């Protein structure tokens with residue numbers, strides 16, 4: 429199959445490189461010419477484990493191409509994927525579809541022969557209908573089938589997720605697209621990944637419903653964690669105790685600082701908007717988004733409480749800034765709430781993240797350090813904000829020697845309270861009595 433990815437971000441680049449690895453011929457295009465130039469030089473625009481090797485293999489074997497001008501590739505394509513961003517629209521929380529519409533308009537003018545246009549971007553219910561109408565308007569003779577194929581990969585394990593997903597969802601209205609989509613994902617169906625075909629609107633909603641459910645699950649355990657603190661229970665044990673019930677399952681029950689990232693915050697808001705507009709509000713989802721936002725806004729108070737309420741003039745080390753480990757993505761990361769709030773309270777911040785280049789663009793008034801031990805030197809408190817592996821195995825005796833005050837606020841429950849206390853730390857964590 430000849431495939432084009434319009435948008436070479438997280439999803440477009442990973443999907444494109446994986447499709448090329450499946451044996452298809454893939455051209456990834458992006459309007460960001462600098463990004464394409466770097467990719468042509470073998471420089472990855474994002475940090476994702478294994479991606480550089482996968483891209484290098486696709487390029488070396490002549491199946492993966494990058495271009496800022498997609499005209500020729502689109503004209504020859506069997507399938508053109510739209511993998512551009514759908515951020516929150518400022519003000520109302522709706523998904524901003526301007527990038528998707530612009531991409532569809534460009535594609536419409538260029539397709540020749542029967543072409544499947546696939547929305548891989550997360551788009552609200554009805555977007556496929558809208559794009560189909562738009563393509564027909566721009567290019568009445570275009571022979572296209574617009575298909576929904578939402579992406580479920582997680583940053584940090586994106587390649588594994590793409591190649592071994594729990595399921596692939598395809599929503600279509602034109603049966604001619606079924607064969608093309610089945611051929612694209614053939615290596616997965618051979619591996620017995622369920623390929624679920626449904627109608628386009630249902631497919632669009634599946635993506636939002638999945639993300640909203642996961643966001644709700646995290647928010648649920650976060651609220652249970654707060655209750656644990658009040659009543660002297662251990663949220664880790666509660667998670668285990670409920671997660672062993674197969675109807676509940678153990679995943680996404682890890683209490684923490686509140687979810688961030690490029691998807692859950694914007695997708696919960698967008699789904700809630702869609703539901704209100706449709707006259708069928710989703711109160712659980714609305715509440716989830718509000719509870720999570722308040723949790724992140726309250727992180728600085730949590731830190732201050734662990735420091736006897738006074739952070740002015742104190743030095744605080746923050747370990748981890750990205751919204752989760754193994755990515756450099758800072759979109760809606762809890763650090764974006766915590767750092768400015770602690771700054772405003774008058775704290776001096778020394779921070780370290782193994783992938784800090786995005787964070788450096790976004791966070792002001794902090795000292796970026798070269799490693800965890802440099803960051804904690806002289807600190808009055810250490811905050812673990814992202815559970816990178818290297819923070820799970822700190823030399824705690826060394827940390828204790830380096831800090832001014834042995835106070836640790838572990839927002840990811842990486843360490844055990846009794847061990848930390850035995851080492852002489854004043855240790856605060858989430859939901860553990």
Ligand SMILES: NC(=O)c1ccc[n+]([C@@H]2O[C@H](COP(=O)([O-])OP(=O)(O)OC[C@H]3O[C@@H](n4cnc5c(N)ncnc54)[C@H](O)[C@@H]3O)[C@@H](O)[C@H]2O)c1
Nearest residue numbers: 435436437438439458459460511512513514531549550579
């Ligand atoms: N990041 C994730 O983990 C993830 C997971 C599942 C689904 N999604 C969804 O996938 C979509 C893309 O997300 P992302 O994180 O990859 O976004 P991203 O911001 O990393 O990448 C989008 C890319 O599209 C490019 N672009 C925009 N308009 C273009 C155009 N007209 N032509 C060519 N290129 C264009 C941008 O320059 C950018 O490089 C979103 O809808 C998101 O919700 C993301």
